[in-house]
Amino acid sequence: MIADTPSWAGAKLAIVRRTVTDRLHDAGIKEAPIEARHMLDALFNTEASGHWLDPDQSLDNAQAAQLEAMCARREAREPLSHILSEWGFWSLDLKVSKDVLTPRPETERLVEIALETLGPKPAHILDLGTGSGAILLALLAECPNTKGVGVDLSPAALAVARANAENLKLDDRAEFIQGNWDSALAYAPFDLVVSNPPYIVSDVIETLEPEVRQFEPMLALDGGADGLDAYRALLPLMAHYLKPGARFIFEIGADQGDAVMDLAQGHDFLNKISLFADLAGRDRVFCATHC
Ligand SMILES: C[S@@+](CC[C@H](N)C(=O)[O-])C[C@H]1O[C@@H](n2cnc3c(N)ncnc32)[C@H](O)[C@@H]1O
CATH class of the missing domain: 1.10.8 (Helicase, Ruva Protein; domain 3)
Structure with a gap:
């Protein structure tokens, strides 16, 4: 019974x-x-x-x-964020769903570094692979003189990002467009480009916790055979997206510092290439400036 x-x-x-x-x-x-x-x-x-x-x-x-x-x-093992339908990131309460990566605390390191880059002056920001809109919306919330564009291949993720922008009353400064990494070229140039792209090695995904491998969107996780596919696609685009003197800031996997530095060396329009570590001393953020 x-x-x-x-x-x-x-x-x-x-x-x-x-x-x-x-x-x-x-x-x-x-x-x-x-x-x-x-x-x-x-x-x-x-x-x-x-x-x-x-x-x-x-x-x-x-x-x-x-x-x-x-x-x-x-x-x-469904993620708590999916069960609650919302999650805290930076100072924001964000709507989340199975269609977006649940924003992670390590991505707040990227936000911290981006805020050091952005001053009080007006700035135009691009967030590539915006997902829930977490990074872009955190920056817009902190810097009232900024506006930005979020790009994602997933229409379902963009619906979540738009709902978040509206709930946070940031929708007058945020625009979301669906497409590949190069889809915002018509909106260039930008003062800052941020991205937390998919960077997990394809074969590693099946070894991750069930919350991640069974419930998070594969498009948000899979970085290809060596985890670096997105960086290979993104780096050359920085020549077109960034104003001269402007910076990109990307999140990277904890063991990808040397590999992304090598990739960046091949692009002579970049200088001040650097890595930033998290509190545990692992490289988690990769930056460079368009000279
Ligand atoms: C790791 S998630 C990051 C989400 C969000 N920015 C964050 O930090 O929580 C990567 C995002 O990139 C998007 N993405 C994957 N491949 C893409 C591509 N080729 N073009 C545009 N977006 C892509 C995914 O849909 C996903 O939303």
């Missing part, structure tokens, strides 16, 4: 939280306690209401059923 009353109905939050944590932990989820907390916060809408979770509060039938569904999806 299938029980139609969810087991958590009437249970106190303190117990529920412990049980969810244990279930997620058993499913192999490393951050189980934090994720359980996020699920309960979403269920009780604590952020919007400004209230803390009360451990003595109990769940009604509808909340119990909703939590059971969330927990089961997460046990199947």
Whole structure:
């Protein structure tokens, strides 16, 4: 017989939280306690209401059923970001879905470096492979004198980026266009080009966590046989996209620093080629200037 009353109905939050944590932990989820907390916060809408979770509060039938569904999806290793349909990046709450890469904390390093490049002056920014719009929208939010273009091959990803721009009231300064890496040439020149392109070696994808290999868009992950396909396509385009003296800033895989430096050496219109490391000392950002 299938029980139609969810087991958590009437249970106190303190117990529920412990049980969810244990279930997620058993499913192999490393951050189980934090994720359980996020699920309960979403269920009780604590952020919007400004209230803390009360451990003595109990769940009604509808909340119990909703939590059971969330927990089961997460046990199947669907990313928490997909279950919650939103994710924090930089200072922004972004809508996310299966059609976009969930923005990663390491990409915030790229945003930091881009902000050092952008001053208070007006600037025109290009984000290649914009996905949810995370990088472009973070920069536009920080720099009110900027405007930008986000390009992506995926129409579904662009729908998410446009919705995010609208929700954040940045849509008057952001334009999104569908197409390949060279699709924004008609909008050139730019003061800054940013990109977090797909850079995972094709054969490595099947070894990644299920959250990534089963649920994130392959177009956002697959960097080809050596992971460098996108950089090979992007680098020559910088001669056409960047104003003289302007800079590009790309995210790279943690072991790709030497390889992208070699690729860049072949382009004599570039100077000040440099790598930036993350807090763990791994190269994660690659920059150069159009001389
Ligand atoms: C790693 S994701 C980055 C998403 C977002 N910028 C971020 O940092 O969270 C790479 C993005 O590049 C897009 N992409 C892949 N190949 C592309 C191509 N040839 N032209 C344009 N966009 C492409 C994917 O659809 C995906 O949204």
